[in-house]
Amino acid sequence: MPKLMSPIEAEPLSKDQPSSGRDRYAGARGTRPPEEPGAGWLAALWLDGFFRAPLRTAEGRAVAVLQPGLPEKPGSLRLIEAVLAFDGGPGLRGAVTVGAVQEEGETPLARIVWRGKAGDVPQIALEDNLLAPWAEVGDLIDPLMDVENEEENRTDAPGAEAMPADALLPLLEAAGAYRLRRRARRLAWRIAAVGVEQAVWEGVAEALGYGGNQVPFRHLARRLPLAYLTALSEGEREALLFGVAGFLPDGDVGKLPPPAREALKPLWEAWWPMRAGLDYAVLPAEAWSRFRIRPANRPERRLAALSRLVPQIPRLVRAVERRDPAIVGRICAECHDPFWSRHAAWTGKTSAKPSRLVGDDRADDLILNLFWPLVSLREPHGPAEALAALAAMPGGSNRAVRDRAAAWGLPPKACRSALVQQGILQVGRDLEGPTPFRPPGGLAGMAGRLLSAA
Numbered sequence: 003m004p005k006l007m008s009p010i011e012a013e014p015l016s017k018d019q020p021s022s023g024r025d026r027y028a029g030a031r032g033t034r035p036p037e038e039p040g041a042g043w044l045a046a047l048w049l050d051g052f053f054r055a056p057l058r059t060a061e062g063r064a065v066a067v068l069q070p071g072l073p074e075k076p077g078s079l080r081l082i083e084a085v086l087a088f089d090g091g092p093g094l095r096g097a098v099t100v101g102a103v104q105e106e107g108e109t110p111l112a113r114i115v116w117r118g119k120a121g122d123v124p125q126i127a128l129e130d131n132l133l134a135p136w137a138e139v140g141d142l143i144d145p146l147m148d149v150e151n152e153e154e155n156r157t158d159a160p161g162a163e164a165m166p167a168d169a170l171l172p173l174l175e176a177a178g179a180y181r182l183r184r185r186a187r188r189l190a191w192r193i194a195a196v197g198v199e200q201a202v203w204e205g206v207a208e209a210l211g212y213g214g215n216q217v218p219f220r221h222l223a224r225r226l227p228l229a230y231l232t233a234l235s236e237g238e239r240e241a242l243l244f245g246v247a248g249f250l251p252d253g254d255v256g257k258l259p260p261p262a263r264e265a266l267k268p269l270w271e272a273w274w275p276m277r278a279g280l281d282y283a284v285l286p287a288e289a290w291s292r293f294r295i296r297p298a299n300r301p302e303r304r305l306a307a308l309s310r311l312v313p314q315i316p317r318l319v320r321a322v323e324r325r326d327p328a329i330v331g332r333i334c335a336e337c338h339d340p341f342w343s344r345h346a347a348w349t350g351k352t353s354a355k356p357s358r359l360v361g362d363d364r365a366d367d368l369i370l371n372l373f374w375p376l377v378s379l380r381e382p383h384g385p386a387e388a389l390a391a392l393a394a395m396p397g398g399s400n401r402a403v404r405d406r407a408a409a410w411g412l413p414p415k416a417c418r419s420a421l422v423q424q425g426i427l428q429v430g431r432d433l434e435g436p437t438p439f440r441p442p443g444g445l446a447g448m449a450g451r452l453l454s455a456a
Contacts, residue, residue, distance in 0.1 A: 025180055025183065026176045027176040027177045030441075030448045030449070031448060032441050032442050032447065033440070034140075038136070039116060041101030044116060045101075048100065049081070051224060052132060052143060054195070055067070059088075059126055060118035060126075060127060064089050065086055065112070065126060066087040067084075068093045068225075068282055069083065069085035070221070071083055079100040079101060080100075081098050081099070082096075082097045083097075084097060085282040096108065096110060096111040097110045097111065098110050098111050098114060100113070101113075101114070109123060114126050115127050116129050133194070141184070142187055144431075165411055165445060167412055167416050170410060170411075172453070173425070173452050176425070177426075178421040181425070181428045182389060182424065183378070186375040186376070199228055200228050203223050203227075203315050204223040204224060205372040208223070209364065213292075213294070213295040214293075215301050219304070222285065223308075225246060225283045226243060226283075228315055231243075231312050232313065239312055240269060241271075243305055244309075245273040245284070247285055247301075248287055250270060261345070261352055262349070265340075297350070298357055300346050306342035307360050310359070311360075318330065318333065322376045325387065331362075334358075334361075334368065335358065335365070337358070338356070343357060363398055363399075369395075370420055374391055393419055395419065395420040400427075403427065406429075407426060429445070429448070
């Protein structure tokens with residue numbers, strides 16, 4: 003893939019510089035990542051691709067990660083369906099394990115560790131291969147699961163006590179600002195690794211991954227880089243995305259409705275000659291979630307939208323340069339597909355009226371989680387401009403926000419801004435999420451520490 007030059011200045015931090023993520027909210031939280039990542043963090047680093055390429059095993063063999071794998075079951079440190087290529091050889095499909103997990107069944111392709119040593123199973127050490135120093139990365143990434151010393155590290159963290167709004171709102175605003183800066187730092191490191199357009203492509207894909215499909219959409223965007231897709235025709239591009247996603251039915255397509263057969267024919271004609279060479283990259287069906295997802299939000303429709311957005315990535319980058327979020331909304335509104343604008347599945351009925359592939363809620367999500375974090379990377383005024391924009395931006399309808407606000411005694415009118423809603427999500431994650439390093443004293447303890455530091 004050619005190197006993409008970034009018009010967004012985002013210099014990585016050196017090891018001697020303090021992390022911008024260590025701000026008022028981080029101090030109020032009162033916790034820090036461990037000195038070294040445990041297995042949960044190692045799994046997250048591996049699945050998130052937060053490392054330089056090429057990797058090497060403890061024995062010195064070069065490793066290309068063609069597919070990082072998927073947890074065998076929730077909470078598992080055995081990742082199945084991984085594909086690794088050693089020393090430039092063919093991709094090998096199998097499992098990888100993380101940390102000192104007890105291995106059962108077939109011998110894994112490799113073991114992911116912090117520091118490696120030669121052994122019967124190739125060990126891939128991440129300590130010297132991260133995109134950023136661990137002191138920075140630990141504040142940017144959440145562990146995949148709790149697996150080590152959970153009871154020892156967990157603090158008593160009551161999270162549902164009601165508090166006066168005037169005492170809680172400063173904490174939520176600080177948490178919203180922290181969440182914005184955290185996203186921006188992650189983007190900065192990704193831009194440094196792959197260039198701005200590829201980083202934006204991955205961010206768009208992840209934002210379209212509604213309902214728990216963020217990870218497979220991100221994997222898809224990394225397996226099919228933007229520079230490669232832009233060289234293809236529209237039909238080839240859609241066929242490749244649907245093929246690698248595993249969304250092209252290969253059974254008796256003659257039983258499908260005529261509109262589906264008509265739409266599938268050119269996709270299969272384009273995918274068939276590419277299929278054999280990309281078997282290693284096809285996502286397994288288990289990677290995708292359709293549980294409790296409305297038909298309009300099904301991943302097939304989101305993927306059709308993603309295909310149409312490929313040529314719009316440079317336009318999205320220019321929107322950031324111009325600080326114009328309205329361009330993002332227009333790009334999303336223009337996103338149509340002759341089949342998917344009227345269908346939710348290959349087997350579904352044709353809708354009488356077309357519906358947008360990317361509605362206003364998803365467009366706002368792109369603006370909130372990608373556009374403004376990118377703007378905040380542009381010095382000297384970007385950080386303040388992005389923060390002010392989130393404070394003025396109306397928040398969306400989010401059940402997790404409503405439930406937590408009600409539990410904490412916040413009136414609805416206090417939760418209308420996107421900044422406060424982002425703060426509620428961040429505080430809720432810290433209090434109730436999977437990490438064992440929960441804030442001492444819960445909500446009241448955090449608010450008290452923020453006030454004392456003012």
